[in-house]
Amino acid sequence: MGGSAFAGSLTVTVRGADGKPVPDSVVTVHPGGQPSRGPIKFPWPYRVAQQNIQFSPFVLIVPAGAEVAFPNLDKVRHHVYSFSAGNKFELKLYGREENRTVKLPAVGVAAIGCNIHDQMVGFIKVVDTPYAAKSDDAGVASVRDIPSGPVVVRIWHPYLRGMKNEKTLTTTAIGGGDSRETVSIELRAPAHH
Numbered sequence: 463m464g465g466s467a468f469a470g471s472l473t474v475t476v477r478g479a480d481g482k483p484v485p486d487s488v489v490t491v492h493p494g495g496q497p498s499r500g501p502i503k504f505p506w507p508y509r510v511a512q513q514n515i516q517f518s519p520f521v522l523i524v525p526a527g528a529e530v531a532f533p534n535l536d537k538v539r540h541h542v543y544s545f546s547a548g549n550k551f552e553l554k555l556y557g558r559e560e561n562r563t564v565k566l567p568a569v570g571v572a573a574i575g576c577n578i579h580d581q582m583v584g585f586i587k588v589v590d591t592p593y594a595a596k597s598d599d600a601g602v603a604s605v606r607d608i609p610s611g612p613v614v615v616r617i618w619h620p621y622l623r624g625m626k627n628e629k630t631l632t633t634t635a636i637g638g639g640d641s642r643e644t645v646s647i648e649l650r651a652p653a654h655h
Contacts, residue, residue: 468610470636475644476601476617483601484647486521487619491593491605491636495614497569501525502592509533510574510584512540517574517584521620523594524586526569533561541577546570549588571627573620583652585620608636615643623648 476487492498502525509531511518515538524530534540534556542553548568555578556562566572569590576582587594597603615631622629624647633643 468638469607470610470638470641471604471606472608472615472633472636472641472643473602473604474597474615474617474631475642476597476603476619477644477646479646479648481646483597483599484619484649485597485599485601486519487597487601487603487617487622487647488521488523488587488589489595489597489603489605490587490589490591490616490618491608492591492614492616493593493609493636494612497590498592502589504592504594507531510586511535512542512576512582515579516582520584521596522584522586523596524566524588525592526588526590527565527567528588529563529565530586531561531563534558538578540579540582542574543577544572544574544586546572549586571618571620587618610636610638617645617647619647619649621649621652623650 474489476484508524513535539555539557549566549572551564553562572586574584593605595603595605615633618628
């Protein structure tokens with residue numbers, strides 16, 4: 463990676479109120495508290511597959527303006543939609559091996575569902591910073607190559623209790639080296655239809 467020699471990383475361990483790790487939390491870091499200028503590219507595929515009557519992955523991070531693919535790997539047809547402000551879309555019934563792509567222009571969250579299978583729920587976190595990561599099964603998310611200086615660090619989870627399902631962390635600056643933080647979030651029960 464190019465950029466200044468003064469860069470650091472931030473590793474956040476996310477736990478629930480019960481102390482258990484919380485996967486699928488999204489950690490975003492905004493240097494100077496500002497959106498990043500210029501194109502943002504993440505190393506993972508911008509895709510949400512429908513597999514075994516569920517969305518995979520459950521949470522996907524993409525930059526604003528990204529084209530996201532929705533391949534159907536199931537034998538049944540799906541009807542995928544989002545009612546989220548700025549990122550509304552609808553993919554009418556389509557079958558196995560069929561792929562659809564959707565452009566998500568607005569920073570925020572696209573909550574996705576399937577009109578046929580109510581149990582199918584997924585979330586796309588649309589971000590305006592390249593410094594974003596999702597926690598793994600151990601609740602750990604690592605964001606690398608963050609320019610040193612003041613930052614605003616937020617954690618988001620679809621079921622986090624709080625405004626916009628977000629919590630701002632106490633980390634306010636990144637130095638060289640690896641900063642670590644453990645954060646506890648309160649989750650509400652997922653909404654069931």
